């Protein structure tokens with residue numbers, strides 16, 4: 227679905243009131259994990275969540291089940307802070323557990339929105355962990371509330387629990403699939419009932435989810451790096467539009483949606499996923515290097531060395547250096563005690579934050595013509611600081627290259643990019659961007675070049691192989707909440723009158 231520029235610009239972000247209006251980075255996503263039928267399920271889940279920390283640094287939680295009762299622990303903070311005490315993990319009893327590392331896309335960073343969420347159904351409980359974002363959640367929520375539903379959170383994910391509760395099907399797996407038929411957007415779900423674990427991926431496979439095995443027990447995780455962390459073997463990806471039921475009889479697969487071609491999110495490959503993960507059969511490290519190689523073909527520069535903007539710019543810079551024959555040097559050193567993305571209250575503090583995170587390696591940069599490689603430029607906060615920093619450290623020329631195309635459109639499937647007015651490329655020509663970023667030259671990987679790096683001959687415009695709306699404006703699903711708002715109706719109404727202080 228292609229919304230025109232004026233249509234999108236006219237739309238207001240329902241979360242705007244809960245966000246820092248200067249907030250600029252592509253925020254992270256969420257990580258989901260689950261293990262079924264094994265001793266120490268919660269301790270294993272903590273380990274798996276450590277490997278998925280890069281997907282969400284805001285809050286985390288675990289829900290476990292001992293076959294009768296459920297136990298949950300949900301807190302703000304990193305996995306290493308929340309789940310360090312053995313007694314906390316010991317409270318999470320049972321041989322099955324699911325976990326979530328969160329970065330909010332809907333409903334704000336409040337404790338009542340932290341996952342896994344839990345609901346008591348008429349035939350037992352269900353805990354749910356969601357990575358992604360629903361594009362019709364306010365529409366559904368408004369309807370559910372008008373029919374009597376009482377929401378405990380303001381998160382999009384809770385809508386799924388209400389839909390499950392209202393299904394008239396008998397079996398829990400059917401109730402689960404009934405709920406999924408109502409939702410739109412991106413989702414990778416891991417759910418836990420008294421006797422089964424369920425995994426599901428949206429019809430286009432926008433968000434990733436993999437199946438692993440640890441001994442005889444099944445594991446579900448957003449990325450394969452979580453399987454490696456716990457010593458599990460990779461079985462396969464959950465397919466797009468697939469629901470898997472895991473219980474004592476093994477794994478049963480369902481396809482509740484009509485058959486569609488998969489369109490995984492390109493941003494998983496560009497930025498989100500960990501370089502050691504394999505997503506939909508492709509090594510993140512390998513495709514990032516290919517993006518760098520393709521970038522060197524499309525935008526070479528007369529320079530002395532190639533320098534990555536750590537962390538996620540590193541593999542692309544290696545590929546660029548290999549292709550161009552220039553030396554790869556660590557001209558910028560990253561402080562490992564600063565998180566991947568930090569949301570700060572003002573632009574001034576954020577500017578300092580970039581300095582806190584990156585420092586120039588003067589010995590490498592002095593007197594040199596430098597090609598700086600980053601994976602993406604969103605608002606340009608990182609780039610302008612880094613270009614200045616590299617110049618101040620004595621670089622003679624700075625040529626900035628982005629290993630992804632210009633980001634022109636917001637995301638509604640779990641990435642939570644800033645509004646269109648704040649996206650650098652959406653509002654400036656290439657030359658204007660070069661001037662703003664104070665670099666000697668600027669180049670972006672082309673959309674076709676990105677598809678080449680992904681192993682295709684180019685973008686198939688009739689049936690694009692990936693979800694790429696942030697570059698093209700072509701959204702692969704309906705954006706019901708946006709459409710309703712564009713028509714002048716208030717789909718969001720009032721999410722909650724309860725003020726949150728925590």
Ligand SMILES: O=P(O)(O)OC[C@H]1O[C@H](OP(=O)(O)OP(=O)(O)O)[C@H](O)[C@@H]1O
Pocket residue numbers: 250251252497535536537538539565566567600601602603604605606607608609
């Ligand atoms: O143009 P901007 O608005 O500054 O956003 C783009 C930057 O943000 C991301 O890095 P981030 O620090 O989030 O993560 P990383 O450490 O994995 O690179 C991305 O890799 C770019 O460096």
Ligand SMILES: NC(=O)CC[C@H](N)C(=O)O
Pocket residue numbers: 254255256257328329330331332333339341356357358359360381382383640641
């Ligand atoms: N980034 C995500 O995947 C977030 C999941 C969910 N929409 C939430 O806000 O909690």
Ligand SMILES: [Mg+2]
Pocket residue numbers: 535536537538539600601608
């Ligand atoms: Mg970065």
